[in-house]
Amino acid sequence: MRRVFGALGGFAAFVALWEGYKAVGAPEGTAVWGVHILPRTDDLSMPHLYTVIQRLGHPELAGGRPIWRVVLDACLFTFGITAAGFAAGVLVGFLLAALMQRFGVIERGLLPYVVLSQTVPLVALAPLVAGWSGRLSFGPYPWQDWMTVSTIAAYLAFFPVAVGLLRGLQSPPASGVELMRSYAAGWWRTFVKLRLPSALPFLFPALRLAGAAAVVGAVVGEISTGTRGGIGRLVIEYAREATSDPAKVYTAMLGAALLGLAVAGFVSLLEIPLMRHRRRVEVNVI
Amino acid sequence: MTAVSIAGVTKVFNAGRSDEVTALSDVDLTVDSGQFVSLIGPSGCGKSTLLRLIADLIEPTSGTVTVAGKPARQARRDQEYGIAFQQAGLFEWRTVRRNVELPLELRRTPRQQRRARAEEMLGLVGLSDFGGHYPAQLSGGMQQRVAIARALAVHPPLLLMDEPFGALDEMTRERLQTELLQICAKTETSTVFVTHSISEAVFLSDKVVVMSARPGRIVATIDVELPSRDEAARQSTAYFDTVTAVRKALRS
Numbered sequence: 001m002r003r004v005f006g007a008l009g010g011f012a013a014f015v016a017l018w019e020g021y022k023a024v025g026a027p028e029g030t031a032v033w034g035v036h037i038l039p040r041t042d043d044l045s046m047p048h049l050y051t052v053i054q055r056l057g058h059p060e061l062a063g064g065r066p067i068w069r070v071v072l073d074a075c076l077f078t079f080g081i082t083a084a085g086f087a088a089g090v091l092v093g094f095l096l097a098a099l100m101q102r103f104g105v106i107e108r109g110l111l112p113y114v115v116l117s118q119t120v121p122l123v124a125l126a127p128l129v130a131g132w133s134g135r136l137s138f139g140p141y142p143w144q145d146w147m148t149v150s151t152i153a154a155y156l157a158f159f160p161v162a163v164g165l166l167r168g169l170q171s172p173p174a175s176g177v178e179l180m181r182s183y184a185a186g187w188w189r190t191f192v193k194l195r196l197p198s199a200l201p202f203l204f205p206a207l208r209l210a211g212a213a214a215v216v217g218a219v220v221g222e223i224s225t226g227t228r229g230g231i232g233r234l235v236i237e238y239a240r241e242a243t244s245d246p247a248k249v250y251t252a253m254l255g256a257a258l259l260g261l262a263v264a265g266f267v268s269l270l271e272i273p274l275m276r277h278r279r280r281v282e283v284n285v286i
Numbered sequence: 287m288t289a290v291s292i293a294g295v296t297k298v299f300n301a302g303r304s305d306e307v308t309a310l311s312d313v314d315l316t317v318d319s320g321q322f323v324s325l326i327g328p329s330g331c332g333k334s335t336l337l338r339l340i341a342d343l344i345e346p347t348s349g350t351v352t353v354a355g356k357p358a359r360q361a362r363r364d365q366e367y368g369i370a371f372q373q374a375g376l377f378e379w380r381t382v383r384r385n386v387e388l389p390l391e392l393r394r395t396p397r398q399q400r401r402a403r404a405e406e407m408l409g410l411v412g413l414s415d416f417g418g419h420y421p422a423q424l425s426g427g428m429q430q431r432v433a434i435a436r437a438l439a440v441h442p443p444l445l446l447m448d449e450p451f452g453a454l455d456e457m458t459r460e461r462l463q464t465e466l467l468q469i470c471a472k473t474e475t476s477t478v479f480v481t482h483s484i485s486e487a488v489f490l491s492d493k494v495v496v497m498s499a500r501p502g503r504i505v506a507t508i509d510v511e512l513p514s515r516d517e518a519a520r521q522s523t524a525y526f527d528t529v530t531a532v533r534k535a536l537r538s
Contacts, residue, residue, distance in 0.1 A: 175375045178343050183392045184363045193388070197379045 085153025093161025332502025
């Protein structure tokens with residue numbers, strides 16, 4: 001209940017900030033010694049929020065489908081890509097973390113490159129993935145364009161999982177590990193009975209980050225590979241009309257934001273059954 | 287029958303490096319079946335190291351460790367001992383009952399039997415009503431009792447304890463000491479108990495092994511003969527005499 005009120009309060013504060021600044025800010029923006037420090041507030045740069053909402057109900061182009069349908073369809077398309085990328089990224093991250101936990105040599109050798117992987121600019125990566133994967137096929141099923149985008153999403157999503165889960169797998173105290181050793185439990189059983197359950201509190205924040213990263217990866221991936229049908233593409237298309245129809249691009253951005261929220265929500269749903277009793281513990285301690 | 291037999295054991299950490307430490311030097315120790323033996327000494331005297339050697343959590347540099355008539359490694363694989371540490375180290379995501387079941391699970395004991403054994407053990411430590419609770423809901427003393435129940439769950443002939451009551455308050459501590467003695471008597475378990483409390487060592491033990499540091503070695507072995515093991519024993523002359531003897535041995 002508290003969280004719901006918090007979220008609503010946050011939204012209200014955002015609306016108040018946007019509309020408040022629009023009301024008091026200078027239309028041409030504020031410049032100090034020729035340097036712009038505050039953005040423009042005219043209707044072209046900052047349309048009223050209700051204009052954006054209204055725009056959702058109007059057709060995309062004259063006589064076309066209402067824009068909310070177009071944005072929703074695009075979001076669903078991107079959601080599918082994100083989900084596939086998220087799943088692949090989580091799987092890869094999981095395997096890497098387990099491998100790094102198992103073999104110290106691999107951790108020392110691989111971890112710097114895992115970190116390094118995230119500094120590669122996505123925009124540079126996308127055409128590479130598209131180029132490499134063009135000739136791939138899974139038996140009779142050829143590589144699809146959306147798979148390229150999913151790969152980019154996975155590339156971003158695996159990182160928080162690999163790093164967060166590794167921390168989690170290494171979190172049990174030495175006494176816990178010694179206890180498992182005293183039971184003559186090997187690596188696998190120590191992993192299943194001790195390390196994995198200990199890692200859950202580390203895993204879920206990592207999954208939330210991975211979800212957000214997968215959305216970013218999918219949106220950027222769509223844009224840089226020119227994949228049609230998704231929200232990323234829509235943002236670019238609508239941005240071209242920003243001068244004549246400024247509210248339109250904001251509808252697409254709203255869609256992208258809601259997509260991120262939806263993904264974060266789904267990840268939180270995963271958490272509920274697994275973390276239930278730990279929550280109960282926390283409640284009782286307080 | 288001897289529960290533990292240690293012969294000529296030396297343990298060197300970081301051998302051949304500049305930070306080389308001789309944790310134990312030429313240690314011999316025998317624990318008879320059903321005997322309660324305490325290891326006492328200042329920090330760094332290697333008493334915990336000795337316990338870990340018996341548990342085969344670390345390996346001796348030289349010498350042999352025999353537990354229940356087998357090499358220590360084989361004894362560990364056969365779960366011939368149960369172990370409890372200063373921190374109860376319960377798995378917070380498992381209920382108390384499932385914590386006690388853990389060693390049985392790893393032995394692939396059938397579910398029904400596991401459940402029955404866990405109930406039996408929880409009864410033994412007086413926590414029958416708390417099987418469904420999570421560890422965080424229990425006090426420190428109760429958690430430590432669960433740890434003891436877990437250590438005894440496979441009915442091991444040997445119980446290894448590393449300062450299990452070290453983090454508890456004095457009242458809880460004395461109550462648990464009495465309970466531990468009753469449990470050990472009932473289950474006929476041999477016990478090796480690491481502590482740095484003289485009174486605790488004397489009250490619990492048949493034999494107190496006094497150790498000194500740098501290098502860790504045994505300086506005295508003092509047999510304890512108390513008329514009984516109850517609250518009255520804590521006031522007996524024999525108790526105070528033995529406490530004095532241990533204190534002297536620690537000073538020398």
